[in-house]
Amino acid sequence: MLTGPPLSRFRKNLLxxxxxxxRDLPWRRTSDPYRIWLSEIMLQxxxxxxxIPYYERFLERFPNVETLAAAPEEEVLRLWAGLGYYSRARNxxxxxxxxxxxxxxxxxxxxxxxxxxxxxxxxxxxxxxxxAFQKKHAVLDGNVARVIARLNAVRGDLRANGNWPKLQKxxxxxLAGQSPGDWNQAMMELxxxxxxPRSPQCLLCPVSEFCEAxxxxxxxxxxxxxxxxxxxxxxxxxxVLVDPQGNTLLLAPPKSAEKSAAADDVHTLxxxxxxxxxxxxxxxxALAAIRKxxxxxxxxxxxxxxxxxxxxxxxxxxxxxxxxxxxFRVEVEALPRIPSSKTxxxxxxxxxxxxxxxxxxARAALASR
Ligand code: SF4
Numbered sequence: 001m002l003t004g005p006p007l008s009r010f011r012k013n014l015l016x017x018x019x020x021x022x023r024d025l026p027w028r029r030t031s032d033p034y035r036i037w038l039s040e041i042m043l044q045x046x047x048x049x050x051x052i053p054y055y056e057r058f059l060e061r062f063p064n065v066e067t068l069a070a071a072p073e074e075e076v077l078r079l080w081a082g083l084g085y086y087s088r089a090r091n092x093x094x095x096x097x098x099x100x101x102x103x104x105x106x107x108x109x110x111x112x113x114x115x116x117x118x119x120x121x122x123x124x125x126x127x128x129x130x131x132a133f134q135k136k137h138a139v140l141d142g143n144v145a146r147v148i149a150r151l152n153a154v155r156g157d158l159r160a161n162g163n164w165p166k167l168q169k170x171x172x173x174x175l176a177g178q179s180p181g182d183w184n185q186a187m188m189e190l191x192x193x194x195x196x197p198r199s200p201q202c203l204l205c206p207v208s209e210f211c212e213a214x215x216x217x218x219x220x221x222x223x224x225x226x227x228x229x230x231x232x233x234x235x236x237x238x239x240v241l242v243d244p245q246g247n248t249l250l251l252a253p254p255k256s257a258e259k260s261a262a263a264d265d266v267h268t269l270x271x272x273x274x275x276x277x278x279x280x281x282x283x284x285x286a287l288a289a290i291r292k293x294x295x296x297x298x299x300x301x302x303x304x305x306x307x308x309x310x311x312x313x314x315x316x317x318x319x320x321x322x323x324x325x326x327x328f329r330v331e332v333e334a335l336p337r338i339p340s341s342k343t344x345x346x347x348x349x350x351x352x353x354x355x356x357x358x359x360x361x362a363r364a365a366l367a368s369r
Contacts, residue, residue, distance in 0.1 A: 001152070001173060002210060010210050011176040011183070017206035018186035023048075023193070026055055028185070033107035033132035034065050040124045041092055045085045048192075054083055066105050069096040077273065077353030084356060086271040091119025109133045122168075131181040138171035139184040140164070143191025148174070149223045150195060153212035158223045229320045235283050236266065236325040237290035238276040239299065240311070240365040242346055243335050248365070249299070250274040250354075252340040269318055271355035274342070276327070276362075286310075286326035299336055306330055311364040316357045327361045329368055 002010050022028065025048065027039035038058065042051040058079050062068040068076070073093060080089035095117040099107055107128070108114055114125040126137035140148075145158050148170050156163060176183040194201045202214045213219045241249045253272040266278045277299055281289035287308055294300040307330070314325040335343050344352065349362040 010207055013206045014186050015182060018182060018189055022189055026052060031132055033128055036132045037128050040127045041088050044088060046083055065096045065099050068093060069100040074353050081353050088119060094118040127184060130184045134181055136175060136177050136180045138175040140168045140171045144171055144187045146223055147187055147191045147195045150213035150219055151211050153216055153218055156224055157226055232321050234321050234323045235281050236278050236323060237281045237286040238278040238325055238327045238361050239290055239294055240276055240327055240329045241332050241335055242329060243332055246346050247335060247343045248346040249335045249341050249343055251277055270358055273353055273355050275358045290328055298338055311368050314360045314364055316360060327364050329365050
């Protein structure tokens, strides 16, 4: 662990490099905690380049926490559509409402108050507090953990065997207290641009003289690869009813916020959004299963003799789940009126807040016309 003059030099080198080479990103041009918080949430599962247009569109519509808190959830989800992991958008709005109701619409600057907000964990809280309020909290995300592990030649899985708390402690030790916001961003920037997972660019690195992994020739093998969770194959079938006007029927997301633990829980797989009638099916039994589901849920009567037109299979991945979905298009005289359902023009679904899986099914149905 660096101490004394080497630690001061390490901090100086990294901050100077960051001042000169940092990427010009929209959230780096502000100290508004609302904007910084939004960027951190968007970047949790999304690459920088993909997040930028969403960030800009979102802020155009919701320039502050009050407008976000007051918006219909449907609209928030629509602006999020395509980014995935919709619980992030739902938690954003829950937090906005709490900030307006409990903090006079001013983002709190106290760690325990920030951590009490939905969707904000230790990393996000440290990022917001250091960048927006210059509080001395060190961030530890995957990029920073990799940099610290290489600097100290830490072997093994970084998230196992108590390594993470040690890395958090090391991040706190390295933190430059005079400029915690810049420091945290510099560490993340180093991990994102030079000290990358594969082929780190040690020759360009501003702190290479302090790096144990480079000295020991281990930069390419640290950190060790995490063992991946095995893929779970899921087979679903969906029903795309279409009336003579080109309208279709979607089912509402469930009201309860509870998540099912089942890997094939349909509501989880469609991101708890409006979706086509969908059911998990045994392999090779898609048609029989969707017919039965349609009858049991009163979407189609037992006497219905119309054709179930099989559409192009849809493939989709949600974290460790690999989904194969069999969509069936069924022409009906009139769409059924069943609880928790709504009719929408099939060709207009892209403007709705729907999951990417539902979007793919809609595309397959439109392509079949
Ligand atoms: Fe990463 Fe290489 Fe710099 Fe070490 S010298 S911190 S491995 S880029």
